[in-house]
Amino acid sequence: MTAFPPGPGPAYDAIVVGARCGGAPTAMLLARAGYRVLMLDRARFPRDTLSTLYIHQPGTALLDRWGLLDRVAATGCPPITTAMHRMGGVTVEGAPSPVGGVHAAYAPRRYLLDALLAEAAVDAGVEFRDDCRVTDVLVEDGRAVGVRWRTASGGGTDRAALVIGADGMRSVVAAAVQAEPVREHPPLTCVYYGYWEGVPVTRFEAYAVRGRWVGCLPTNDGRTLIAVYFPQAEYPAVRQVLPAAYLDGLAAAAPELHERARAGTRIGPLYGSGTQRNFFRRAAGPGWALVGDAGHHKDSITADGITAAFQQAAHLAARIGADLRDPARLEAASERYTADRDRMLATRYTDTLALARLRADRIEARIAGAVHDPAWVQAFFDRAAGSGPDLVPVPDIRSQEVPA
Template sequence: MESYDVVVVGARSAGAATAMLFARAGYRVLLLDRMRFPSDTLSTQHIHRPGLRLLRDWGLLGRLVDTGCPPVRRISYTVGDVRLEGRVPVEEGIDAVYAPRRYILDSLLIEAAAEAGAEFREGCAVNGVLAEDGRVTGVRWRTPGGAPAEARARLVVGADGMRSTMAGLFGARPEREDAPMTCAYYGYWEGLPAQFEVYERPGRLIGVVGTHDERTLVAAYFPQSEFADVRRSPDRAYLEALRTTAPELAARAEGADRVERLRGTGSQLNFFRPARGAGWVLVGDAGCHKDSITGTGISDAFEQASRLAGLVGDGLHDMAALDAALERYAESRRLLMEPRYDMALESARLHVPDERMDFLRWIASDPGSSEAFLSVAVSHVEAGHFAGSAP
């Protein structure tokens, strides 16, 4: 049987980044995904500043820009008659937001993992774990041809997303769950140049950002209680949300073309699963999933991958050191994710309280304060998402 230091299941933001970092640390890594790449996934694509910083540190931000991902340098937030607008803040040399198409970003991460020495196998659906004395020691999967295969590993990483098969196999049941609060639909437009724009009214939020191929992504969020209605006629609901929440954007869109099909989901699950156990660990959505309204999932996945690889360091071959590192990772993930989870749920209420309107009117009167407020959205997600809660 083949033997690795680390087997990573799932090869997108969480898994490919984790595989790359362990491979760069000199470990023998196997990266498995049931999909074949390039492959798209259900996600809008704005990467928050902490995620961009990591891409830059990993030597990948320049490569992402070279794929034609446009830098977006202006930002606006509009609620009713109040509009804040400004430049995206420059921080450590990063002066833009980026929203790459996922089939480009995820392939770029997989390539970086493979360049670092990770062995990538696609079309491989993991369906079992190997275990000895209560410790996970490897995985089983089906090859693209349908043959059973297995590999041993000192550490098995579940990075297989919200509906994680690995969490089920590890017995990692949610330790906290909250009811879904929104549903989201998004589409792509041509001929609709845009900055990074957010529009809000009670019960609706519209997010807009430029992406690859001179297309603009426009996403609409609705309360979960309206999901049955929205899914019955998503195009109608989407265009209604645009007209009533962002009339100025809707007017600009009249001369533009919608391309690709509208995508959406009501599965905005909110939960924490345990981060680790004997011989296994969960990274990304597999371990903690929250409403996508704050758009931090990619960045969160990168940060978790970075913390995991950093904490394990050179301790993978010493079982006691590995277990201690995984425990530290669990605590580090809790500290990272709890505030972001709470912030996502607060934003997902889609409330626009009067106090926020008063506050926005007050800072709208001062361009300096407006820019400082808007910079929170891209720089310091912990400080409160401007679309959801005033800092």
């Protein structure tokens, strides 16, 4: 077996850049497997981030498997077991199938979820430095061997066998290793969301008309998150006339929810994004791998990014298994991870693009005849959650041991 990594001072098996939904579980799982892991994030934790909050059943099932679902529930965000989608005049009500015995989705605030995930990584033995920005990846003989970082008080480098970019859509790691998109589509929507009091909901609700899509869900502190999606082309106009455009969009797609919102109070600002890119980057290469938004990003309209990040973390750690310190085996593991990632996210990617075109009229026409068929309704909710036959199970690595 070749000693890893080459060069002086190899302190870590893995360096994970980014400490949220992609990075923290990846770091935690590798540390739990017995590896020495360094996790770096430029943000000071706990810190909120731009995102709505829905975690589908395959995601909550992973939280449960990692022993973290009770901690998420203990933050006070309610379980969400049912959902309703209204497309024009057609309404579909139901619930996704449970995954691993877990029935509920959850929608925790991100400053709570991400801090909890980072804590779990530290509990597993990960060395975590927040307020630490990675500025470059060290590459030797075509292989990533570490990172260069900066803090308020200076900078330095650290080396590892594997550098994992979990640093989001604008990934510095992806740029440094030249992981260009291998599949990409132009942005289709823009979105604004806010938190409301006095607008109680107990389930996930989605309302669509042509050109507008609204989603709402219950989160921490008894608040309700309401998000309004618009076509990408309208972004410059929409952002200029907030909050009127947000309320008009809500009224157009969900008049009854708009009425309820008028009786409630919006707390805090509206948050929004006009940069909802859709791409797959290469998932791994010599000495590096990408998880979460760094490797794959899509429109948030299907609320899949957190779940997808958890799944990538689980698959990468499982595929690496005991092979991180052996270059040839690590390369094979990276290839298996790439195949897993592309297979498990393919349908959700195309479904997301289809929904993000905001053609509720077309979807309504397609499904109107089917909504009274219970089997179709179940398949609809399973597909929306990614909990049906498309769910790619995490490979079992329990029998493997990390060599010293």
